[in-house]
Amino acid sequence: MKTNDFIQLEDTYLAHNYHPLDVVISRGKGVWVWDSEGKKYLDCLGGYSALSHGHVHKKILAAAVSQMKRLTLTGRAFRNDQLGLLSKEICQAFGYDMFLPMNSGAEAVETALKVARKWGYEKKKVENGKAEIVAVSNNFHGRTITIISFSTEKQYQEGFTPLTAGFRIVPFDNIDALKKAITKNTVAILLEPIQAEGGIIVPKNGYLTKVAQLCRDNNVLFLADEIQTGLGRTGKLFAYEYDENAKPDILILGKALGGGFYPVSGILTKKSVMEVIRWGDHGSTFGGNPLAAAIARASLKVLIEEKLVENSQKMGQYFMEKLKTIHSPWIKDIRGKGLLIGVELTENSGGARKFCELLAKEGVLCKETHDFVIRFAPALLITKKEIDWAMSKIKKVLERSDI
Numbered sequence: 001m002k003t004n005d006f007i008q009l010e011d012t013y014l015a016h017n018y019h020p021l022d023v024v025i026s027r028g029k030g031v032w033v034w035d036s037e038g039k040k041y042l043d044c045l046g047g048y049s050a051l052s053h054g055h056v057h058k059k060i061l062a063a064a065v066s067q068m069k070r071l072t073l074t075g076r077a078f079r080n081d082q083l084g085l086l087s088k089e090i091c092q093a094f095g096y097d098m099f100l101p102m103n104s105g106a107e108a109v110e111t112a113l114k115v116a117r118k119w120g121y122e123k124k125k126v127e128n129g130k131a132e133i134v135a136v137s138n139n140f141h142g143r144t145i146t147i148i149s150f151s152t153e154k155q156y157q158e159g160f161t162p163l164t165a166g167f168r169i170v171p172f173d174n175i176d177a178l179k180k181a182i183t184k185n186t187v188a189i190l191l192e193p194i195q196a197e198g199g200i201i202v203p204k205n206g207y208l209t210k211v212a213q214l215c216r217d218n219n220v221l222f223l224a225d226e227i228q229t230g231l232g233r234t235g236k237l238f239a240y241e242y243d244e245n246a247k248p249d250i251l252i253l254g255k256a257l258g259g260g261f262y263p264v265s266g267i268l269t270k271k272s273v274m275e276v277i278r279w280g281d282h283g284s285t286f287g288g289n290p291l292a293a294a295i296a297r298a299s300l301k302v303l304i305e306e307k308l309v310e311n312s313q314k315m316g317q318y319f320m321e322k323l324k325t326i327h328s329p330w331i332k333d334i335r336g337k338g339l340l341i342g343v344e345l346t347e348n349s350g351g352a353r354k355f356c357e358l359l360a361k362e363g364v365l366c367k368e369t370h371d372f373v374i375r376f377a378p379a380l381l382i383t384k385k386e387i388d389w390a391m392s393k394i395k396k397v398l399e400r401s402d403i
């Protein structure tokens with residue numbers, strides 16, 4: 001089958017909920033992928049940051065295959081010999097008491113919201129039905145009805161009402177607005193330490209410290225969605241580490257936790273919070289299955305053993321420096337941390353989509369986020385040589401004046 005045949009199939013039989021570039025990928029290794037006709041590309045999207053370990057990492061593959069041959073699913077009606085180990089390893093590695101596994105990122109966010117509400121009623125003694133959660137504008141936390149209920153993106157809500165109640169929205173990176181939004185019924189503040197889908201928006205230094213302090217002062221839980229920014233993506237293990245004393249009460253993980261193989265997500269928190277969840281309060285058929293647990297264990301191991309966090313820091317800096325040497329009439333701003341980088345284009349550039357299409361032709365895959373930002377989030381094991389290769393193409397496309 002040819003490229004166009006695959007595209008035809010998707011356009012006919014697949015819901016049109018995405019607007020993909022017309023590249024049909026059939027194989028991947030490390031930062032590289034090959035299309036169905038054998039053309040090679042450097043993947044700079046990295047599965048929206050889910051491919052931090054690169055494509056088909058050998059050690060994670062070995063762990064996955066070995067587990068697949070042994071046991072894949074038990075349901076939480078029984079215990080399995082992987083989930084307890086993952087829970088211990090992830091709690092000890094990241095400094096939390098307890099773990100609650102899910103599958104997709106959105107489910108993990110929902111889990112955090114449920115835990116926060118229940119904590120509010122049981123521990124903070126908020127009057128029944130009154131719990132409030134504060135979120136910030138320009139957020140992205142997933143696509144369930146509850147999560148889109150506090151999105152500020154019109155398209156995410158239109159046609160999907162009625163929405164879930166109990167949320168307040170304040171501007172991101174504005175501590176005064178946050179202060180004003182807190183009432184005696186506030187149980188949690190939810191935010192991304194760096195807004196990724198929102199266009200790689202990095203808050204001012206110290207913002208997260210203030211958020212965490214505000215939460216402590218008001219007996220409110222600080223929920224950090226590090227689904228995209230976590231596990232080394234931003235050059236630290238977690239993006240909240242860029243600020244002092246900003247450790248969240250509930251840490252929400254997903255994406256790269258599955259090593260690029262499998263959806264694995266979950267939340268981490270302390271015992272006094274997690275204990276509000278009791279038998280039957282919450283669950284998931286696939287959440288915490290032995291295959292997921294084995295894969296997540298291998299992904300964490302690789303992250304540490306191969307020093308992916310350090311590499312993200314170093315290569316992110318290198319990537320950023322190189323981008324800054326490009327003389328393009330279209331670049332308005334370059335920002336980000338580690339290997340989560342956004343290049344914002346000027347309004348007269350015509351938008352980022354066209355540039356992504358041209359880059360794909362040159363062999364570099366990336367995707368626009370919002371209309372004017374190109375996001376670069378390659379695998380954390382990318383090398384200087386690979387960045388140099390990508391940069392020659394990026395430069396060529398961005399320096400064109402005839403767009």
Ligand SMILES: *Cc1c(COP(=O)(O)O)cnc(C)c1O
Pocket residue numbers: 048103104105106107109140141142143192196197225226227228229254255
């Ligand atoms: C991707 C993402 C999610 C949603 O994860 P899914 O696995 O797509 O449900 C939530 N929050 C953030 C910050 C994300 O980047």
